[in-house]
Amino acid sequence: MAKAAVVGANGYLGGELLRLLSYHPQIELTAAVSRSQAGKTVGEVAPNTERFSDLVLEAEPDGIDVDVAFLAQGAGEAMKVVPSLLERGIRVVDLGPDYRLPDPAEYARVYGREHTDPGHLAEAAYGLPELFGDSVRRARLVANPGCYPTATLLAVAPLAQAGEIAGRVVVDAKSGTSGSGAQPTSSSHHPEAALTVTPYGTPDHRHAPEMAAALARLGGTAEVPLVFVPHLVPLVRGILCSIYASPVAGVDAGRWPSLFESRYSGSKFVRVGGVPKLPWAQGTNRCYLSVQFAGGSPVVFSAIDNLGKGGAAQAIQNANVMLGLDETSGLLHPGFGV
Amino acid sequence: MAKAAVVGANGYLGGELLRLLSYHPQIELTAAVSRSQAGKTVGEVAPNTERFSDLVLEAEPDGIDVDVAFLAQGAGEAMKVVPSLLERGIRVVDLGPDYRLPDPAEYARVYGREHTDPGHLAEAAYGLPELFGDSVRRARLVANPGCYPTATLLAVAPLAQAGEIAGRVVVDAKSGTSGSGAQPTSSSHHPEAALTVTPYGTPDHRHAPEMAAALARLGGTAEVPLVFVPHLVPLVRGILCSIYASPVAGVDAGRWPSLFESRYSGSKFVRVGGVPKLPWAQGTNRCYLSVQFAGGSPVVFSAIDNLGKGGAAQAIQNANVMLGLDETSGLLHPGFGV
């Protein structure tokens, strides 16, 4: 059994990592870190998770001795501890944004703080294994993608790489409220969120530069100008992206379903089919893609669980790949019918 | 007091008409018709509505003697009774689709049935008073627009008329479940609808030709190719349309808010401002427009209550105009904060 630590165990991504690790056959949680909950047990902060119920939360990751550390914290936290973790030979999957943008100046612009560990930016793999599996396999440090980029890139990247699309791509995303984290805010206050659809993130959502950077990493493709607008909908878990892209002249978008099927034929996690239901993705590492037509134009739907494939489950997929395990280890349990 | 009848009083639009008419200062409900509920009182089928509680529902509109009849039924029903109603001098506001498409062949194609009253198609006004007020004023017969067309056209038509937009327009619509009516269906079954976002209406939603026809009626404008995709979200009332349109070369979309403000300066019902909340529109005849930017591109949000401005409230606005009353009569009560 590989040994793992979850740092930031008290947030929603941290909690989902605890849940998924509780039945992972090859990775064992041996340390959990939470500044605010230090001294409590995992059983107290995550009563749903029983296997580690007696493990005591630590305040800092200084003393952890594991094979892989999952960092599930906000911007600015990971870069404080990554250099020390790597030096101690610990592999890192960072679920926060610190290592997603390759350019430290871009990071400073988007996140409003200087990057304090620019030296490790170049070696960080972008942890979307379906697109960047080789670099994940070789990495000590993986930047786990944001939830919106995961859903968007799994649909857009194959089209962009195949040269199938021209012009701007509109990504209209609908997300549940767990994506904004465990901290109560006005926009996620139940009376404000339960009876409306709230577009946000204009004029510039932080995930837009992340998506642009990821598409640039894929290289060689024409630029893909994204118009990305996230909306909060009255769900807890789940993202549906409705993606409006125009085929280049001469291309019949009718072949996109088979293009996706061929591109993901080796994947256990990406499924191509009819219109998906978000419960199917709940708690899983699955992404459901569907191509439909409206007024003769194609629209691609991409559905994930923002805490699953868009977060904790993908982080475990990355750890599996980094550790040389089967990519699907511990990740094949199905989602819900309802 | 003008006298009014509601035909189809037992559906959601019928119920909302009963509610709104219960406090209309100049129009009085004197007849209600429902085939399935005939013999019951209004108080029994709509316990929230007290003013008419003793009015007995009739099975057919044959004997009604009113100034205006509101028809709130599915496709194919209105055209059975409109000729007779008009002949008897009764003004008609049809909340169904029978008189929305000017071309009977198009109607047959979209609704899968022959139009049995093509003679009145030409005289039917399209009941979006902000855009077609003059024809509503002169009309005996008004086709009340669909909910999606109302939200979309109030945003798109001013831009199209002003020649501000080029190329296709993506309309990504999110709607509550009351829009699909009072009849239980699988897609509106609570366990199926409450935890997901369901795109539907592909490849061809019936409201797309209605929108095209309405834009054509406005005349003189360049064609506006619409890519319209409705989504069911876990709300009961409310539609938010996210509209992605590209400004023509040389146009700065930054002026669109003032264009909307100027276009609707005379309206009590269309409001231009920041990101709207759907409860503000609940039960009202209001439409909230907002222009935001994402990745440098404009996105226009249009928010209404599908049963209000998208249905019963707009029907009453049309009746007000047809009857020569103040357009706002009975329609200025505010929506909710939460």
Add this chain to the structure above:
Amino acid sequence: MAKAAVVGANGYLGGELLRLLSYHPQIELTAAVSRSQAGKTVGEVAPNTERFSDLVLEAEPDGIDVDVAFLAQGAGEAMKVVPSLLERGIRVVDLGPDYRLPDPAEYARVYGREHTDPGHLAEAAYGLPELFGDSVRRARLVANPGCYPTATLLAVAPLAQAGEIAGRVVVDAKSGTSGSGAQPTSSSHHPEAALTVTPYGTPDHRHAPEMAAALARLGGTAEVPLVFVPHLVPLVRGILCSIYASPVAGVDAGRWPSLFESRYSGSKFVRVGGVPKLPWAQGTNRCYLSVQFAGGSPVVFSAIDNLGKGGAAQAIQNANVMLGLDETSGLLHPGFGV
């Protein structure tokens, strides 16, 4: 027109007062107070409410010159300003808890602070006009009941007064999240509230002593031991109380519906009938009562809008009564069918 002020205009009860006053035919809002929003206009803090959009919010109620002041603030705030308001001849409806408990020692015990205006406690009327109409009519100061006590007492008081019930009464209440106010908290965070039912208020909810005090005020009746357990359900507005009371020996609870009908025959606001839907009560001053039987025992259901009859609408009813207006003035608009 009587002149009114809303103090605490930025909370949910304050916002609902603004909404209801916007169409009150005999009371006009002429002042609004909010410490946190002072300097903004009503239109900015409550975009749904247009009639007063240019009224500027003041920081303190010191200079207001009105006939009636509605105080919609948390515990401890009203007692700071009530003495001055009364001295200036202003009638007060306090929607907070400061004047609900007649005994200042009880207040200190329940709310954890000394009462600083015990002198006005005795004269404060308990503002449930259906039960205490005479004292409201004579009052300068009315303590508007809490939402749970309103729903509970309208059902329990007539039974207790008529000597129909024996032993303890179980009140199992289900409330929407707007009842806990506009301030984000962990329990009203959407991801925490949307997918569960959360009992709270144990071992002692603050509304339990309020209910006991109100029943004691009614006098002469046997003591009614209440077991009161509120639950948060995934709704925004609305309270349903399920009330389990045992008839005294010899009493047939089958006569309770007619007992309620007779008790409330003069009321426009309390309705007795079949199982109610909460949307019927939304935004209204209505209370829907229903008596059903389970296993041979009666259960009384009482449904209100916590911000309506359970808050702002009842406050306006109290003001109507205090000002000598028709009790129903501005309060007869119906709720929703859906």
Add this chain to the structure above:
Amino acid sequence: MAKAAVVGANGYLGGELLRLLSYHPQIELTAAVSRSQAGKTVGEVAPNTERFSDLVLEAEPDGIDVDVAFLAQGAGEAMKVVPSLLERGIRVVDLGPDYRLPDPAEYARVYGREHTDPGHLAEAAYGLPELFGDSVRRARLVANPGCYPTATLLAVAPLAQAGEIAGRVVVDAKSGTSGSGAQPTSSSHHPEAALTVTPYGTPDHRHAPEMAAALARLGGTAEVPLVFVPHLVPLVRGILCSIYASPVAGVDAGRWPSLFESRYSGSKFVRVGGVPKLPWAQGTNRCYLSVQFAGGSPVVFSAIDNLGKGGAAQAIQNANVMLGLDETSGLLHPGFGV
């Protein structure tokens, strides 16, 4: 691997059985039956469930050759096939109501149809293993309890057996809408269910006689008169029962938590603690019990997933016990934090 069949694979309980069996380490699904979906594959009717995606649904269970059959159908269906299944040596777990009431006359009264297989009623075990484990272990035929009886009995039975309670017990149950099945109905139509709390089942819910019969089976205890009132709340999965029982004279209900802990010390599935969240139970075989006090009286909360411990997961627990497997096999995956 034991072989299993799911009959009624297209309903919500059937779908949950498919999901749970997809990762059961000792029971394998080898047949699935659905009259309406015969000929389709499991992958088509349950796209979330991949492991059996090519298994073709059969119309009738006539030819199935398995160790255990799960029957997930409505009243009247199981008794048509149970005699033949038992004769062929197939163990049966019936998730419907046909074998829950030991008295065929009672069955006829409650379900409105004659029992056509009274001969097997006596041998059917009532499948609540925590209470009736011995009889389940010996059974060929197990009647899986209803969702409400499961949640109620796990709380009430230990108190009744220990002679701790006196007088009537009020069970106020709140349930998600999946409990009423996959068939669209008016009460589960999203616009009707999403914004209200609907008490139902009065005057006589079918689960009340089932609970009385189960308590009687436990024998020797004083009769426990139940007042059972279920309410539909706007959730999909989950039941919270709030149970109001009075301790007999001399008993301190403060010891109930330790009574429950002691009673369930050998169980992996029943947990005693603070106020539970329904997501913890989602998809699991867990029941969370909590004892709180209100106004000095105890209230016991019992939380389960109606499709999990209240249905499919408990059915698998029963099969595990019948087949001599570890009771927890395939059932220890945790629920969700959110």
